[in-house]
Amino acid sequence: MDEEIKKDEQKSELELAQQKADEYLNNWKRERADFINYKKEEMERMAKLMQYGKEDMIEKFLPIIDNIYLAVKHVKDDGLAQIQKQIEEFLKKEGIEEIKTEGEKFNPETMEVMGEAEGGEAGMVAEELQKGYMMSGKILRPAKVRISK
């Protein structure tokens, strides 16, 4: 009788151990699969990150470009105008587009209102105060505009 109980115990112990072994093996497989999938996702993320890095860099550079535009506006000088042209060409080459505002209707997706102006059709852009830029369809920075009342 005792022996039978012992046998039963052994059996269940064995079953338990087998169950555990299965579970562990399964988890191990899962972990491996997770890791391989993770690696694939990581590759995609890396590509995105490179893009982000570029965007971030350009974004930080934009205020300096703004200042050059301001300088061109205030100081009438051919040399400065040439620098502006260089910048424009550089941006174009890097796939960065200016957001068109002139004659456009205000659109919060691409523009930010800084104030209102008299005259003109209500809700239309009256004046561009600061250029906005897009890079591969993503807004780097909205254009700052004044709109007609």
Added chain:
Amino acid sequence: MSKILGIDLGTTNSAMAVVINGEPQIIENKEGARTTPSIIAMSKSGERVVGVLAKRQAITNHENTIFSVKRLIGRKFSDKEVQRDKKNLPYEIKESADGGVDVKMGDKWLNPAEISAMILQKLKADAEAKLGETITEAIITVPAYFDDAQRKATKVAGEVAGFDVKRVINEPTAAALAYGLNKKKDEKIIVYDFGGGTFDISILDVGADTIEVKATGGDTHLGGDDFDQKLMDWIVEQFKKEQGIDLAKDNLALQRIKEASEKAKIELSSSLETEINLPFITSGSDGPKHLLMKLSRSQFEQMVGDYIDKSIDLVKQTLKEAGLEANQINEVVMVGGQTRMPKIIAEVKALFGKEPNKEVNPDEVVAIGAAVQGGIMQGNVKDVLLLDVTPLSLGIETMGGVSTVLISKNTTVPTAKTQVFSTAADSQPSVEIHVLQGERPMAQDNKTLGRFMLDGIPPAPRGTPQIEVAFDIDANGILNVSAKDKATNKTQSIKIEGSSGLSKEEVEKMKQDAELHATEDKKKQESIETKNLADSVVYTAEKTLADNKDKVAEDAKKDAEAKITALKDAQKTDNIEDIKTKTKELSDLMQKIGAELYKADPKAGPQATPPTPENEINPESEDEKKPEAEEGEVKEKE
């Protein structure tokens, strides 16, 4: 199983996160940002816009742009907070039929929950687009001081947005969860939350399986925005003093100053000085004017000192209300972007005498915690295997007393790393493996975990024997270091238990030490590297001369010997530049000699390869050879 979205529905900004593969992650919104302004607007053309788009049109549409609705949700119109805020809000509010608040947007009156629902709806849609699956379940956080009505209204907002709100949890609790502090039984935690527009303090008591809020405090109208405003005011005032022009009336200039002050504030968290550089800020009677100012961290700290002092006073007050002393607090958690300011961290640290938890992005920690709560409810965080990381780098001492890292800090364990080293002298019979822990480049500045000898290395020239050193940390944090001579297969090893058994403070101290000494360490390291290089050039030169005794021209040989002696003498000094020059001279000469040798006998074997000191282990460690000889210099008492 669908995911539960954790949402931090903030006064100024909101954020969301989910648990993916057991890890909480922030979900970006459609615009690609990790936080979304909690702003809703009815545009002039009657369209509803949410988040950053609403912010972009706010200036010309302020009466239809609703922000800070969290200040109104679930409140009675007669509440003194509502009456106070009413004056500052550009949009219209009125008492609703049930005594609550109604907000006017466009031509409609809405209750605050409906407006919050619009923000939540956007978050839901953006999360679904990002994750590519339907999200129905959410956990939303609220301030600890929110009463039943405010919590209920927040839940209703979630439901209106189409969520099944699994739970409304406290923001400080979420922050504690993000740091896994729910596992610390019987601990008292203080959460210091300095957001954009509000300052909240919460004291939590972690019980067996609950987190209880013991006390709350703060100021609903103190925040990082006040810091920005202070800085803007200062810039405007300075400019007025210098140029006599008031920029406060120039919207465009103000906008540029606002952006520049935010940038300056952020920069001053990592550097000691910043420059505010805004050319062509305005035009005077005598042409364009430029704004250029320097601002130091301490200047800025003085500017906002009152705000920081106030926050610390409020913390003390809250402690008093909870009947606690500062030293009874076990953990401090930092929340909100403003807590990145070093002065705030220092003040909080000084008050509690311990390092605050601040590793998780303070703008995101609440949303992360909400996602963790979701994960716990689904059981997919609980089951996750918790893997430790090595808090500090582990390595061995190599030639010149340099600490060579094998396993760098923050490596997830279990892990193993093997690297082949060699001897530092000819016929070196043994190597001593000196196991080190720490971030400093020199062995003597790091902690010794253990050492052992591997002897019986057959006589061989320096750099020839291959000693394979293996580091293995198992899942229990036990470090096994072994060294094997590949020629004889002779192996020695050591087992170090509790290699990461340092307390948080000790680890933090060692990391700080490394930062503190970074410059001098770098110099020391460079000096050792230069000396090591000189040493290996001398070795190679001597070997080449000895191997080609009869082939090298006599005058070249004399020249080389003179240069070797000169370099050896230079090595005894600490004149690094001199050693560098002499090393180069010798090495150039040896190259010439080598070329001559090759010309004379093109079939001759290759020159002796110069040894690589960073891969060489001494017969005994340097710090034992030179007991405190160098330390004497820095000892200066009174």
